[in-house]
Amino acid sequence: NIEVALKAYSRGLRPVGAYALEGESFDDALLHLGISSTGDEVYMPHYEEIKSRADEGEYPLVLFPIELINLASGWIGNPPFLNKTLFDHQLREDDLFVEINPDTASKYGLKEGSKAILRSPKGELAVRIHLFDGAMPDVIFIPLGLGHTAYDRYLTGKGVNPNEIIDHIEDPISGQPVWWNTRVKVVKI
Incomplete structure (x- = not known):
């Protein structure tokens, strides 16, 4: 089950027989990309708000x-x-x-x-x-x-x-x- 494997990886656990991958955890990679969705929504077409770098109060x-x-x-x-x-x-x-x-x-x-x-x-x-x-x-x-x-x-x-x-x-x-x-x-x- 992919969901069980992803949950295990997100907790830093590796299921028996799975390869160990080096680098960012899955959650860290999503956070780095600015993706806030979780669960199945991550893999499905969905909307992620695009955040401006400017202050909305100063630039309305x-x-x-x-x-x-x-x-x-x-x-x-x-x-x-x-x-x-x-x-x-x-x-x-x-x-x-x-x-x-x-x-x-x-x-x-x-x-x-x-x-x-x-x-x-x-x-x-x-x-x-x-x-x-x-x-x-x-x-x-x-x-x-x-x-x-x-x-x-x-x-x-x-x-x-x-x-x-x-x-x-x-x-x-x-x-x-x-x-x-x-x-x-x-x-x-």
Whole structure:
């Protein structure tokens, strides 16, 4: 029975005829990975809360990077003709807009078009505000794909790069980076 064997291993006992494995105990390995589930749940698909390294009191909002269909979000810059398809509430001149719920914005004295600073433990970005009823409260949505410092005159200096303030947290189950749990605060300029 696998459960009996695992319980024995977790207590440091080795069943007769079992191989002795060196290294961390099973419980220590789970703790090291940040997995708090126990029993059968450990082996089944389940949810493990992803903990931010930032203090929620100091950084009360969550930054959620989004990919837009008309913005190249990889290392390749956006072609100039695609910049023409961006709306004024996404990019106006060189200013990048972030989307925020109107109720959340009012808590911070922000209005449509307000200039603001987005601050995380990793840094800060100057942005403008777009009020969007579809935005989840206490979450700020920021487009990926701008903020380049090179390429050509059509792209250099347009918007800001969210990667500068994103905290790359590791998912405890898959080990993949989690970009959508960066804690931020917004300050009106």
